[in-house]
Amino acid sequence: MKKTIFIFLCLSIFYQGFGQKYFTKTGTLNFEASVPAFEPVKAENKSTTAILDTNTGKIAVLALVKGFRFKNALMEEHFNENYMESDTYSKATFNGEINHFSLDNLSYKKEFSVTGDLTIHGKTKQIEAVITLKKDGDNFLLETQFSTAPGDFNIDIPGVVKEKISDKINITGSFELVKR
Amino acid sequence: MKKYSRVGLVVVFILVIIAVVGYNYIYQDHRDIASEKPAYTISAEELTQQFEADEAEATTLYLNNTIQLSGLLTSIDEKTLVLDNVVFLVLSENETTPNQTKLNTKITIKGRCIGYDNLLGEVKLDQAIIVD
Numbered sequence: 430m431k432k433t434i435f436i437f438l439c440l441s442i443f444y445q446g447f448g449q450k451y452f453t454k455t456g457t458l459n460f461e462a463s464v465p466a467f468e469p470v471k472a473e474n475k476s477t478t479a480i481l482d483t484n485t486g487k488i489a490v491l492a493l494v495k496g497f498r499f500k501n502a503l504m505e506e507h508f509n510e511n512y513m514e515s516d517t518y519s520k521a522t523f524n525g526e527i528n529h530f531s532l533d534n535l536s537y538k539k540e541f542s543v544t545g546d547l548t549i550h551g552k553t554k555q556i557e558a559v560i561t562l563k564k565d566g567d568n569f570l571l572e573t574q575f576s577t578a579p580g581d582f583n584i585d586i587p588g589v590v591k592e593k594i595s596d597k598i599n600i601t602g603s604f605e606l607v608k609r
Numbered sequence: 610m611k612k613y614s615r616v617g618l619v620v621v622f623i624l625v626i627i628a629v630v631g632y633n634y635i636y637q638d639h640r641d642i643a644s645e646k647p648a649y650t651i652s653a654e655e656l657t658q659q660f661e662a663d664e665a666e667a668t669t670l671y672l673n674n675t676i677q678l679s680g681l682l683t684s685i686d687e688k689t690l691v692l693d694n695v696v697f698l699v700l701s702e703n704e705t706t707p708n709q710t711k712l713n714t715k716i717t718i719k720g721r722c723i724g725y726d727n728l729l730g731e732v733k734l735d736q737a738i739i740v741d
Contacts, residue, residue: 452729454689454697454726454729454731455686455689455699476697476699476733478728478729480728489728491726491727493723493726493733494724495672495673495721495723495735496699496723496733496735498735501635501636502636502637502638502639502640503634503635503636503637505639509673515672515673516669519672519723519724519725520724
């Protein structure tokens, strides 16, 4: 009997350690590389997956590149075919960890720094970004804003359009994470 | 004088045509998945199995293609559906989300495959419309 209780306890601790995952499939990811006076270069992906492990502070984000929608259809085509080559590199991912993660004081938006690997266009780069986290009832609201450069991910922007596309790309994300 | 104005007229006419063609090229319409004939018709489970077995091959085959899927509706959310727990669909903007009473009923749906989510083991489709 004692043994069963012990196993049960071990199992529940095991579950505590690995089971606290919060996720979303409908996270929003926006990027903008607009230059003033030219047509806005921006797109939105409303089906981004994000997972947060609230025991370890580990974060995984996955956006399917074809899921980025532009207002301008031709821009969307160029984004997929010429720049992101989404037939070959269909995913953009982030795998990282929240630094000094704790679940304390999350009733208001709290800032954390996150370090991890951002993979776009088949190339991985380590980045550091700031996120805000807030506990919203049973859910967590995770938001982020950071910028990156096409050159860091081997994305060539030809001379003809260079002045119309900013070399600093702003990325914003918003994820409402529910318990898995 | 008269000859010049005729030449001028032709030049203006050509410029207008170039402008119209150019405008229509730059501001062309998005693909209309709803009116496209499906390139593949398959069950939701089989589609996901193919991605699990060989993601690269399935991606070459299905990515960006219009696919007609059938399966059980296992989740209904605001603008999103899940078929057989393995295919995630984002409904087209004009499509109304089915009522919760449709949960666990069979459905046929058409959408564009945008890839495989290996974090959750789901194939994702967008611009989906309900066929039946």
